[in-house]
Amino acid sequence: MKVDLSLAIGGFQGGGIESAGQIALRAFVLKGYEVFGSREFHSNIIGAHSYYHIRVGGKALRLPLDALIALDAESIFTHLQSLSKEALLICDQYSLTTKASEIPSMSKALKRRIEQNYGDLSLNKILTDQELKIVALPMRDLLKELSHERSMISVSKALNVMGISAGLYLLGLNKETIKKAIEGQFSNPGINLKAMEIAIEKVKDLERKELPDGKKEDKLILSGNEAVAMAKISSGLDFLSFYPITPATDETLFIEKSGKIITVQAEDEISAIGMALGASLAGLRASTSTSGPGFSLMNEMVSFAVQAEIPIVITLWMRSSPSTGIATRTSQQDLLHAIFSGHGDTPKVVIASGDHSEAIEDTARAFELAEKFQIPVIHLLDKFIASAITTVDKNAFRTLPKRDFSENSDGYLRYKITEDGISPFLPIGRATMIVSSLEHDEYGSATEDPVDREKMILKRIKKLEKASEVLSEESYSVYGDHEPEITIVSFGSTKNAIMEAIEELKIPIKFVQLRILSPFPDLSKELVGKVLVIESNAGQLSFLLKVHCRVDGTAKKLNARPIYVDEVVKAIKAFMNGEKEVIMSEGV
Amino acid sequence: MKGFDYKTDAWIQWCPGCGNYGILTALRNAIAEVEIDPKKLVIVSGIGCSSRIVYYIRGSNVHTIHGRAIPVASGIKLANPDLMVIVAGGDGDLLGIGAGHFVALGRRNIDLKVLIHDNAVYGLTKGQAGPTLPSAVKLRAMNYPNSHEALNPLLLAFASGYTFIARAFAYHVKPLKDLIKEVLMHRGSAVIDILQPCVTYNDLMTRDWFEKRIYYLDSLPNESELLQKMKEVDRIPLGVFYKIEKETFDQKINSIMGRKNKGVRNV
Known part of the structure; x- marks a missing residue:
């Protein structure tokens, strides 16, 4: 018997929702x-509503919910239509x-929708006609039982454990x-x-x-933040500088x-990436982590890293933008921002991971590429992966050798x-040199000479062409049918929902999952039949695909919530019925 | 070693008579007297006339971007405490666009030596007001008199926590060289505010203007007179204002990480 369950536990933020979810x-x-x-x-x-959505028997989220553990009334109202x-x-x-x-903490928008659908009624009345299996527990009495040992306030913290148990x-x-699960959760x-x-x-x-x-x-049970943190440690990271920002900070603190x-x-x-670049120049394996607003500030340093040829890994945990947007919710809105970051001709590598295992693999790969080609590598992830927890193979983590500094320091040319x-890399402190943001000659001295300039710009671009050759095979993964009716193209955390949707639909579909977005791979031979792009933004990958190849339709997720298998299934069906633009709106 | 040993073959592109020449000579001579291996000498600069100094002294140097020399230099020093890391920049670079980093460096007490080429103008962009230009002054290239108040680099350094604070005059090469030598021996965030006339755009704060006002402190000011000395504007005191020994940032990081501090004095 295949067990397949979708459940949620909801309550107020700070009420132990995360612990309860992890126990489950x-x-x-x-x-x-x-x-x-x-x-x-x-x-x-x-204080505000928060919840944990758990899928059992799969690696993607599904709706509707088979079960809801609601620690307060707001949770029931919030998820009522997801049951x-x-x-x-x-x-x-x-x-x-x-x-x-x-309920004072509930949003006006949600109150309005509930009033429209049900009127201003108590849950008892709203739920009367429904066939839900309701188990209403006398939580206060149960807590009182527990409070024989302690004060009511201290035992009320165990409400989450009561509900989840x-x-x-x-x-x-x-x-x-x-x-056993509870014992594993608390010391x-x-x-x-x-x-x-x-x-x-x-x-x-x-x-x-x-x-x-x-x-x-x-197996290990890890969040995306933890998976990347462990992968960085295992890769031999020496130096990490950061400025606090959701959803990147948990990685750093780990x-x-x-x-x-x-x-x-x-x-x-700016300083976070500046220090990492300094450490990298001095020979350390260095990285910084951030999200969209922080990456905006880092842009000038991306351009500097390209010009001065400094290896750096920037882990970019995308969240809902523009501006401050919705800081704790997901999106894939920084794709174009990453690819086109930094002023000028700035060849760089952009990698995107579809899940925890890929994030681990790509972390090591990011360091290898940054150091081999002496360029910035931007590792694109998002809030959905950052805080999602799943199982990971214990052997998924690679170790990398130390950076190679075997070049002779006599007559050393930084930009040979x-x-x-x-050009062979020697760290600052090992040879006389100049590392320069100005256009420079082979030694690093400033030059405005047209011949020098042309040589240097071509040199930097050549590195990316070389990277493109090395990466061609690994730039994307292909799943599903090879003689399909349609080809789906996507990147990042939409992966598992798309894979499961394809499995469910049982029609010939090919799925091209992009892992490297800069340099953008040649997909001309891969796109068969009509092409559908699925992404959590207003059409950024569609734009790239239009430029590089072709695209027939886009399914977008714009509500700052994760992507669900069911809405992908619906979107594919709609696309096959001729819809060019589908907006996927599930999630609360 | 002699100052000459640190020369490069780059043509120096400062205006004739520029205060930067004095700083260049003093710095070269100071590092020669302290005998720093050019490979271990790291001058990190931002953008502006002063930042070109990295091309004129043989070292393992880094020319970064506007205002960001301090973060990059901090990363280098934390990664390799054996290096002698010097930050050079103008008042616009270090106290305008890079002011946040200047303050943060004081708070951290990383062992970096900051040389402010303080000329109160943005020279390379042709004469806009710099952070240290007095209020209501109109220099030759400005459209209107300065509507900002002048920033006092010494007070900002003191408030930020720098453990060595001094002021010098770019044309007094020997005292500047001696001061730089002293700063090279200091362990912690150090700053010298070097008054450096811009001969092309600052037609107020000229060599003569400074020479009528400057005087040398007899000794390190005591606590009660320190702020008053730093605030003086009619007469401009030069010399060391403040100097203390404190645990440095890398010592703290090493102790957090349970590592033995190398304790390398970096010369």
């Missing part, structure tokens, strides 16, 4: 299932008497598995184990079906905590003209 993920992994968890939260420290017909709803008794208009138990996990799980006991005791007589054991594998890598908090993103454009 861990429990299903212990049971032997494939899992994928996505965290959606407000740009707020405490399947007979979904399991676990909630607090008290929530059911609540009206949307009584009841939920997991009713979904078919046994008590032993849930207990001191005492009160939470008691909370679990109380919650399960309360629901133990309800109807449930024990889930069968899956295939147990010894690396800082390791205590093995010089980590510096800069005064702004060579056949492939690559």
Whole structure:
């Protein structure tokens, strides 16, 4: 029996939603299932609605939800229309008497939509006609039971564990598995184990079906931020400078905590990349991480790194833009920004990863490319991958050799003209030289001579051509049918939703997933039939594909939420029925 | 070694009589007297007339972009504490566009020596007001009198936490050389505000104008007179204003990372 579940746990930000989500993920992994968890939260420290969406039996998100564990009334209102017909709803008794208009933290827009659909009624009334399996728990009484040992305020923090324990138990996990998951989550799980006991005791007589054991594998459970951080450490990162920004900072802090890598908090993103470039010049393996607004500030340094030929890996965790946009929500809006970053002719490499495993692989690859070609490499990821948690192979991490500085320092020429454009690199401090942002000669001395200038610009471009040759085979992956009716082209975190949608549709579809977006690969032989681009922005990859090849339609995600399998299925069907532009709007 | 050993074959493209020549000579002589291996000498500059100095002294130098010498120099120094890293830039570069980095360097106390070629104008773009130009002054290329107040580099350095703060005059080459030697021996963020007349665009703050106003401090000012000395504008004191020893940023990072500090004095 294939187990396939989609569930969410929702509550207020700061109410332990993340811990509850992670307990659930861990429990299903212990049971032997494939899992994928996505965290959606407000740009707020405490109070606003936040939820964790978990898929069991797949690596992409699906709607509708089979189960919702709602720690408050707002969670029920928020996800009401995302629930399947007979979904399991676990909630607090008290929530059911609540009206949307009584919830101060809820957005006006959502209140308006609820009022339009249902009127200003309490949940009890709204849910009367529905076939949901509602388990309304007397949360206050249950907490009181727990408070025999401690104050009510301190035990109220265990509400998340009560909810998730009841939920997991009713979904078919046994008590032993849930207990182990809780023990794995907290260093001191005492009160939470008691909370679990109380919650399960309360629901133990309800109807449930024990889930069968899956295939147990010894894997790591990681967020995208953690996966990239570990990959950087494993790649031999020496130096990391950063300026705090969502959703990049968690990666940096993980690396800082390791205590093995010089980590510096800069005064702004210009300085963050500037310091990393300085460290790289001095011979260290260096990187910085940021998001769209920070990368805007880094642009002048991207141009400098190209001109002065300094290796650097910039990990760009895209979030919802423009400007501050929605800081804690996802998007793929920085594709063109990355490719065209930096003023002037600025050859660079842009890599995009579709999931955690690819992100790990691409991190090592980014360092190799940056150091081999002495150029900036921008590694494109997004908030969806950053905070999503899934299982990763323990052997996925590569180690890289130290940078090679074997060139003779006598008569050293920093910008020596060579056949492939690559000049041997010696760090600052190993030879006399000039590293220069001005146009320069082979030594690095400033020059405005037209012949020197032409040579140097061609040298820098030649490096990218060389990179293009090296990368051609690895620039994209091809999945699905090779004699298809349509070809889908996409990049980044849309990957797994597209793969699953294709599997489900059972029609001949080819999927070209771009891994390298600069230098842009030659896709002329790959595009068969009508071409559909799927992306989480207003058409940036479509633009590139129009320039380089051709495109017949675009399916866009613009609501700053992750992409769901179901909406991809619908979008492909709509495209096959002749729609040129489809907007995918699922998610809350 | 002699100052001559650090010369390069680049043609020097400053205007005849420019204060930068004095700084160049003083810096070359200072590093020669301290005998720094040119490979271990790292001059990092931003953009502007002064930033060209990286082409005129033999070293392992970096010419960065406008205002950003300090971040790049910080990365180099943290990566390799054995190097002698000097930052050179104008007042526009270091205190205008790069002011945030200037402040942050003071807060960090990284072992970098900052030389401000302070001429109060943007020379390469032909004479706009620089951050240290007094208010209401109209220089020859400006359309209107300066509507900004002048920034005091010494006070900003003090507020930011620099552990060595001095002022010098570009045409007094020997005292400047001695001061640079002292700064090279200091361990921590150090700054010398070097008054450097721009002979082409600053027709107010000329060599004569400065020579009528400058005088040398007899000794390191004590705490009670320090700020007053830094604030003086009618007469302009030169010399070392402030000097203390403090744990440097890389020492702190190393102790956080549980590593033994190399403790290398970088000359």
